[in-house]
Amino acid sequence: MYTLSSKQSIPVYTSERNPEAGNKPFTIVRSEGALVYEEDLLIPHRKAYHLLVFVKHNPGRHWVDMTPYERRDNALYFTAPHQILVKEAPTPFWGTFLTLTDEFLGLEQNASLQDLPLIQNPQNRHELLLTEADAAFVEEMLIKLHTEYYRPGEWQHRMLTGYLTVLLTHLSRLYTEQFNGAETAADKLLLKAYQAKIEEGFREMHEVGQYAALLHISAGHLSEVVKTQSGQPAIKHIHARLVLEARRMLFYTQQSVKEIAFDLGFAEASYFNRFFKRETGHTPAEYRTTIRKMYQ
Incomplete structure (x- = not known):
């Protein structure tokens, strides 16, 4: 491929x-x-x-x-x-x-x-x-x-x-x-709005408070509602979107880990490495090697 x-x-x-x-x-x-x-x-x-x-x-x-x-x-x-x-x-x-x-x-x-x-x-x-x-x-x-x-x-x-x-x-x-009748419930409007804002700004904004300001609510209220509606802390939604984009780039491009880190808004590649390993259990380099071997 x-x-x-x-x-x-x-x-x-x-x-x-x-x-x-x-x-x-x-x-x-x-x-x-x-x-x-x-x-x-x-x-x-x-x-x-x-x-x-x-x-x-x-x-x-x-x-x-x-x-x-x-x-x-x-x-x-x-x-x-x-x-x-x-x-x-x-x-x-x-x-x-x-x-x-x-x-x-x-x-x-x-x-x-x-x-x-x-x-x-x-x-x-x-x-x-x-x-x-x-x-x-x-x-x-x-x-x-x-x-x-x-x-x-x-x-x-x-x-x-x-x-x-x-x-x-x-x-x-x-x-x-x-897919098990999993319709999006009407009471998840705030969760949907939060996820939409993450989609727009995940490269520049990594903090819950930044999205709360865009939604004109407090960070505490946003965190409480998102945790209730999704079962995950609000920060996890931001981290999951960053990890998804990192996985895409590691799989489909030859960009260096440093280039990917900067593209995703991390000031230091070393911090991105620690973040990715904490979220996935693998360093970016390990993930790239493993995933490509799986589909050779």
Whole structure:
């Protein structure tokens, strides 16, 4: 699998790379055997949007962060903007992919979509297996979406929102059925807001108090609520996000430990080494060696 050199940053691809759909907040493209922009997907990258891919047939393997997925027929694969993705080899693709930006999900008429389990992904899963009946339903809705997408007019946006709501709601029901019904509860709004702020600022801000100030509450109150709602101290959420990003960079890039430390906001590489070992049980160098040996 391709890894980036120490001088290469992880590229972020926008939907404008899709020549058929253009740079839009919502896109849908169907394929019957090819994707014309496949090559760049063979290097580790991020996408600046939520990606949902309905696979009718697409042999091969891809990675989401450090997890490999052997693609199956009649399955849905889905990822969020911050994750690192890579395919191992170019392969012909039969199916449909759909992209949604955070800006699209943030529109008032789409507000209900961003709280769906498939979008929130509380179980951090990226593969949804479909029965024959579910695959047929998903295919039918995607055909309706695709047809409406290329039918501009006064009612187009309402129709797209309606079809998309039905599709994502159906997939979210399947998500909760496959992953133990773990829907995001309404009483976890503060936890969600805290995690969203961490996602925005984890490289620069490593203290709970900094996020409490952004949320206009006291650090003590934030810590109490987060511990109650998640079972973990608030600081652990920050540390977990730093460790995740460090693991991504150690696995997918050739950046030195010092470079990774500075990128993640640590003033000293030695402190980053101690932090990573305390959180994972391994030094960064040990983790990089071990994880790469596992997947050679």
